[in-house]
Amino acid sequence: xxxxxxxxxxxxxxxxxxxxxxxxxxxxxxxxxxxxxxxxxxxxxxxxxxxxxxxxxxxxxxxxxxxxxxxxxxxxxxxxxxxxxxxxxxxxxxxxxxxxxxxxxxxxxxxxxxxxxxxxxxxxxxxxxxxxxxxxxxxxxxxxxxxxxxxxxxxxxxxxxxxxxxxxxxxxxxxxxxxxxxxxxxxxxxxxxxxxxxxxxxxxxxxxxxxxxxxxxxxxxxxxxxxxxxxxxxxxxxxxxxxxxxxxxxxxxxxxxxxxxxxxxxxxxxxxxxxxxxxxxxxxxxxxxxxxxxxxxxxxxxxxxxxxxxxxxxxxxxxxxxxxxxxxxxxxxxxxxxxxxxxxxxxxxxxxxxxxxxxx
Amino acid sequence: xxxxxxxxxxxxxxxxxxxxxxxxxxxxxxxxxxxxxxxxxxxxxxxxxxxxxxxxxxxxxxxxxxxxxxxxxxxxxxxxxxxxxxxxxxxxxxxxxxxxxxxxxxxxxxxxxxxxxxxxxxxxxxxxxxxxxxxxxxxxxxxxxxxxxxxxxxxxxxxxxxxxxxxxxxxxxxxxxxxxxxxxxxxxxxxxxxxxxxxxxxxxxxxxxxxxxxxxxxxxxxxxxxxxxxxxxxxxxxxxxxxxxxxxxxxxxxxxxxxxxxxxxxxxxxxxxxxxxxxxxxxxxxxxxxxxxxxxxxxxxxxxxxxxxxxxxxxxxxxxxxxxxxxxxxxxxxxxxxxxxxxxxxxxxxxxxxxxxxxx
Numbered sequence: 001x002x003x004x005x006x007x008x009x010x011x012x013x014x015x016x017x018x019x020x021x022x023x024x025x026x027x028x029x030x031x032x033x034x035x036x037x038x039x040x041x042x043x044x045x046x047x048x049x050x051x052x053x054x055x056x057x058x059x060x061x062x063x064x065x066x067x068x069x070x071x072x073x074x075x076x077x078x079x080x081x082x083x084x085x086x087x088x089x090x091x092x093x094x095x096x097x098x099x100x101x102x103x104x105x106x107x108x109x110x111x112x113x114x115x116x117x118x119x120x121x122x123x124x125x126x127x128x129x130x131x132x133x134x135x136x137x138x139x140x141x142x143x144x145x146x147x148x149x150x151x152x153x154x155x156x157x158x159x160x161x162x163x164x165x166x167x168x169x170x171x172x173x174x175x176x177x178x179x180x181x182x183x184x185x186x187x188x189x190x191x192x193x194x195x196x197x198x199x200x201x202x203x204x205x206x207x208x209x210x211x212x213x214x215x216x217x218x219x220x221x222x223x224x225x226x227x228x229x230x231x232x233x234x235x236x237x238x239x240x241x242x243x244x245x246x247x248x249x250x251x252x253x254x255x256x257x258x259x260x261x262x263x264x265x266x267x268x269x270x271x272x273x274x275x276x277x278x279x280x281x282x283x284x285x286x287x288x289x290x291x292x293x294x295x296x297x298x299x300x301x302x303x304x305x306x307x308x309x310x311x312x313x314x315x316x317x318x319x320x321x322x323x324x325x326x327x328x329x330x331x332x333x334x335x336x337x338x339x340x341x342x343x344x345x346x347x348x349x350x351x352x353x354x355x356x357x358x359x360x
Numbered sequence: 361x362x363x364x365x366x367x368x369x370x371x372x373x374x375x376x377x378x379x380x381x382x383x384x385x386x387x388x389x390x391x392x393x394x395x396x397x398x399x400x401x402x403x404x405x406x407x408x409x410x411x412x413x414x415x416x417x418x419x420x421x422x423x424x425x426x427x428x429x430x431x432x433x434x435x436x437x438x439x440x441x442x443x444x445x446x447x448x449x450x451x452x453x454x455x456x457x458x459x460x461x462x463x464x465x466x467x468x469x470x471x472x473x474x475x476x477x478x479x480x481x482x483x484x485x486x487x488x489x490x491x492x493x494x495x496x497x498x499x500x501x502x503x504x505x506x507x508x509x510x511x512x513x514x515x516x517x518x519x520x521x522x523x524x525x526x527x528x529x530x531x532x533x534x535x536x537x538x539x540x541x542x543x544x545x546x547x548x549x550x551x552x553x554x555x556x557x558x559x560x561x562x563x564x565x566x567x568x569x570x571x572x573x574x575x576x577x578x579x580x581x582x583x584x585x586x587x588x589x590x591x592x593x594x595x596x597x598x599x600x601x602x603x604x605x606x607x608x609x610x611x612x613x614x615x616x617x618x619x620x621x622x623x624x625x626x627x628x629x630x631x632x633x634x635x636x637x638x639x640x641x642x643x644x645x646x647x648x649x650x651x652x653x654x655x656x657x658x659x660x661x662x663x664x665x666x667x668x669x670x671x672x673x674x675x676x677x678x679x680x681x682x683x684x685x686x687x688x689x690x691x692x693x694x695x696x697x698x699x700x701x702x703x704x705x706x707x708x709x710x711x712x713x714x715x716x717x718x719x720x
Contacts, residue, residue, distance in 0.1 A: 089509040094684040119682045120515040149449040155480040324454040
């Protein structure tokens with residue numbers, strides 16, 4: 001097991017990475033002062049892992065409740081938050097209860113937001129069981145649900161007490177979801193770390209083959225990069241927005257085709273290509289750089305072009321992006337492989353061109 | 361105008377108290393960096409004050425949107441939060457927009473919670489227009505909506521950028537609501553400040569007669585007391601819970617008769633008498649102390665007995681109270697007039713007796 005730390009003053013917390021950590025009662029024990037814990041998970045994850053997590057929590061001395069939600073992005077709705085809060089109230093869980101988010105990015109967002117608002121905020125643990133959640137969404141305290149008018153438009157910054165990333169849970173992850181997680185892995189390299197891009201170009205097949213050493217290295221490197229960024233800019237006033245490379249386009253893709261049709265990582269992959277195409281049109285990177293991005297994403301098993309949407313609809317969907325300031329959309333662009341930047345006031349015709357250039 | 365300060369490090373903010381402050385563009389200007397502001401208010405307040413606040417915001421340079429919600433405790437629901445977020449999204453208001461909560465406690469809670477969760481949190485101002493909101497709910501960053509299973513069970517701690525308490529808005533407040541506000545005023549004295557109780561015993565008729573000097577003094581004293589408590593315990597880990605004197609019983613009364621039947625302050629008044637009766641039964645205060653409480657509350661125009669509810673139902677409703685720890689209800693009790701304490705593990709038969717002793 002390796003442990004990193006996200007240093008955020010009184011909100012600091014550890015990230016534990018290793019195989020078999022689900023069963024490690026010692027990792028849960030420090031967080032059970034209130035004596036009760038509710039595991040929130042999805043229908044597909046529940047039979048695989050609830051018994052093990054329950055046993056570890058009980059060994060650590062907790063009274064345990066289970067709250068099982070539907071799978072899929074549609075679960076990130078207020079109705080589900082209301083259901084989780086209702087289950088906690090019926091179980092008479094108070095402000096000192098611990099919520100345990102066990103699952104992928106959707107469960108982490110949904111359970112994390114429920115923890116943020118239940119009785120004005122209770123503690124929670126992130127136990128990510130997908131690659132995407134382990135490298136990205138479980139770290140940094142972003143939680144959210146979707147609004148009919150936009151993805152992740154309602155949420156909270158609410159840091160977990162710990163992140164427990166059990167690499168062994170990736171063994172059962174469907175190939176498509178593993179690839180979706182790799183989109184975020186590639187994102188860290190493209191936005192922040194050129195040597196990591198080179199490492200990925202050497203090791204992407206090992207990652208797809210689920211070689212544990214490679215997976216553990218990739219998860220650790222991504223968490224290190226994310227921790228550094230979150231420490232510098234917890235509430236995304238600046239630098240943290242760079243981690244949204246591909247996400248402005250990606251969210252528009254997800255919204256445009258209907259949430260749940262494209263996996264988040266798939267939309268981010270196509271979104272990164274669009275961001276690359278836009279960066280090239282602005283003279284920030286070369287055509288060879290964009291080709292290099294496409295090749296790596298393709299080897300990761302990811303789409304490198306967006307769905308057939310009207311460019312005008314895409315642009316409309318992007319106008320409500322959270323990175324907008326004073327009504328203007330801001331784009332995360334690349335100045336080189338391994339270095340991102342935030343720019344506003346981009347000529348709409350260039351955005352349109354970039355969209356058209358990377359459509360299926 | 362008098363200005364106090366709530367000292368909470370980077371979340372510090374001023375409370376401005378005076379007559380005519382609604383129109384003071386200079387009070388809004390420092391908070392309009394993003395250039396846009398949305399006024400959230402209720403149908404009854406809108407015609408009275410929206411034009412003035414809009415004019416002051418526009419004078420200060422803001423693009424202004426208006427969001428008008430239904431009146432009443434029922435408005436503290438998720439549907440209303442969703443509606444506010446939808447209106448902000450349609451107006452293309454981003455993370456740098458300012459939300460202005462203009463109204464009583466319900467609007468402050470609803471708009472404050474919407475500000476807490478819209479795009480993971482935007483800035484907001486509290487402009488309380490009822491006595492209850494000016495002395496209590498607008499200060500300290502508590503925001504919430506109701507869950508079907510309990511009042512204020514979903515919410516956030518989200519501090520405003522400023523509180524602007526315009527005493528002149530109390531001129532049009534219905535008598536019943538003025539009295540409801542006095543319940544919280546009396547609460548500050550009973551829980552924290554014996555000399556203030558003596559002042560209230562001299563001046564309660566002046567307050568009911570809306571003498572501006574008396575009102576301004578009472579609002580300032582309550583805000584001073586609240587600021588001190590919030591500074592010491594922002595997230596209610598300890599001392600802040602003392603400000604919930606009467607609220608455990610009060611919330612059960614509100615829930616038991618149906619939200620909106622009793623005003624919050626009315627339920628708190630009867631709840632304080634119940635807390636007094638329980639304190640007397642535990643030998644903490646004398647029968648004379650309880651009689652003194654009853655007399656002051658009665659002179660303030662408030663109920664001093666709860667509604668006809670089954671004691672068992674009351675106790676069931678109290679069991680989900682947010683002050684519960686490890687599943688046990690904790691009561692705010694009095695050790696003297698002017699001094700409150702938090703106690704758990706109270707004998708249920710004594711609680712039952714106290715309830716029966718103060719029923720209509």
